[in-house]
Amino acid sequence: MSNSRTGGANLPALRHHNASLVLDLLRVAGEQGISRLELAEHTGLTPQAVSKITARLRAEGLAAEAGRLASTGGKPRTVLRLVPDAGYAVGLHLDRDELTAVLADLAGTTVATRTFPLDLGAPATEVLATAAHAVRTVRAEGPQATCTAARHVFGVGAALPGPLDHRSGVLHRVTGFPQWDRYPLRDALAEHTGLPVVVDKDTNAAALGLALRDRAEADFAYLHLGTGLGAGLVLGGALHRGARTGAGEFGHQTVQLDGPPCGCGGRGCIEALCLEAAARGDVAEAARVLGAGAANLVGLLDIDRVVLGGRTVAAHEAAYVGGVRAVIEERARREGVTAAVPVTVAGGGDRPVAEGAAQLVLAPLFGRAGEDGGERD
Amino acid sequence: MSNSRTGGANLPALRHHNASLVLDLLRVAGEQGISRLELAEHTGLTPQAVSKITARLRAEGLAAEAGRLASTGGKPRTVLRLVPDAGYAVGLHLDRDELTAVLADLAGTTVATRTFPLDLGAPATEVLATAAHAVRTVRAEGPQATCTAARHVFGVGAALPGPLDHRSGVLHRVTGFPQWDRYPLRDALAEHTGLPVVVDKDTNAAALGLALRDRAEADFAYLHLGTGLGAGLVLGGALHRGARTGAGEFGHQTVQLDGPPCGCGGRGCIEALCLEAAARGDVAEAARVLGAGAANLVGLLDIDRVVLGGRTVAAHEAAYVGGVRAVIEERARREGVTAAVPVTVAGGGDRPVAEGAAQLVLAPLFGRAGEDGGERD
DNA sequence: TCCACTTAAGCAACGCTGTTGCCAAAGTGC
DNA sequence: GCACTTTGGCAACAGCGTTGCTTAAGTGGA
16 A cells, blocks of 8 residues: 555555455456455455445446356355446557557456557657547547446556656657657647556556456566567566666666677677577577576566567567577576476567556556556546 | 555554554664654654654654754754664574674664574584574673563574575575475474574575665665675565565576586576686676676666675675676666666675564564565564 | 245444644744 | 744544444255
């Protein structure tokens, strides 16, 4: 529980904390739903407390009863379910050459997707106009808005490649596009759309999206290999951004002291070695380099899973997964660990980034904001 | 706030959370103390709530009034202070060849220190007897116990080199000492001493000790270079242990693909390169290798400080700090960052480990347990 | 068909949290 | 000596989860 950034907690904060917890369990339970008593068991609260909390959530329209379970000798349990269309969020993925926009409901289901051509090198006003247009478009799409009331959109999450500050929503020097330096994207986009906006790095958004999938581990790393190489880290169930949203600079980790020069000015960076091998068609070597970096990460942070993604990986999924897994398994064997950390891929090409961007807005509702939590309205 | 591992919070949990928060602020304030209104400002609670909370803490003997500040035009503020001798903890550092035991008070001040010879390769019962003897010895030392009541010792924190599981208190294969494999050290030591016991890796203990010093950053890494090379990570103000207390395996990070073989069976590990250079007297090269690993870590986790420690570093402090700093500053310059992450040393040789071990017991009182929190009595 | 039993879920009273409104205490400065 | 400022506690209060009890809604044996 966190009461803004000070830490002191009062009764409203307590109520919000427990409501978020229940809401998160409802989200994870999905369409199948979950009974009040299971909620009580998972939260450690008394059944009566869960009854009160779920009653409030039902009154707010966020939860609903959905059938009953089979009796086990007494009154059957009533199943509760999240109401997916109680709220929506827009997710934007601003990549170098295209913009992907999705509309996600409260359950995390993508109900609309659109892609637009984009030149991230164009003037800011032009990019902003495209983004605002994309937001309007996906808001109008998806399932027909109910006749009673307009759909409630909580806000817009925007994910981009460059370094930026998540807290202030200000961009730093996006590689190759000097016009974005110190640009207050969050506030500008909020003004253009009239909605609250959250910005974050593309890899962080993707990692958050994966973390909110059911059965996600508490600690894992998402490695994104596209035109560059970056990582999103989930530690202790929450996104780790670091003090300056700089965490995840995975591409320029040195894995070959005094190795070949990299575009960043350093030598022996993973990105340089990996992309060079991939460029000359040696996927096995690219995977081996990536695996060495992944194994470093696994050892340093003791994570439970490595997820690979991005266009370059998508082109040779089996080779990359196999190559990375081989390095990790070999190192696990040396340490005498029985079960090596699993390596998987995040399907869907670049879509996980846009979907994760939408979760930047929705995650605070479920107490999954990560470090400094956003408040609910 | 965390109510055991379930997450649900009730009123006692709320009370405990706020009390811990206030207690932590009192601890950080040290002998200088802190006024009620400052506590209110830092916690975000109302002054009245702080009055109630501090009244309870005073009734329990954990806090006391200590003088007044100068008036600013009205009634002067009353200064509150932690009562250091309200409780103590024993910290044990079980190294390969010696055992260091300290007695720390609530404020973190070491009031007694003793070292004993130890052979970590000896049978478990022998090592345990030495440890229990060390605990009895430091409990009897320090400032004279007040005549009113015996000193209250909260428990024993034990730090050791090998891999282990912090949650269960069971050791894994401590390098070179197969008899410790699967040994339930926590329970065994608890039985021998009659006190609650917490065990953790030496580097984690040291990092925790540093994290509890006043003005410590929320994110930093402690790199320990002794007979081996390990790391303790503090992320978001809390110790990051990972799911299996395995985090901090820094020594066997690959920084030279296909480099020289390491004792672990791998190639190009930092530890092998670093210790090899140190062994042949090339401190500059050892520092450069260590710096490369440290820079990787800084980039990956976006931490605020790197702290060096351990016997090998202590022998050439300036050279190591300078060498590591040079690598980190060079990389920061390439990324266009104005202020590079500072590099410092943890003085006192190996003592920070034993002092940090005592903090393993005290930290939960201040809500600084890290991830899964221990409860107060 | 009926009745005893089991399990689920809500109502009412309660203890305790931090909050609010108010007032006494303890200074400064004219 | 008086007006003013600031601190900090007392008392009443709203609201949280908890406890004790009741009602709802099933199963299963006589």
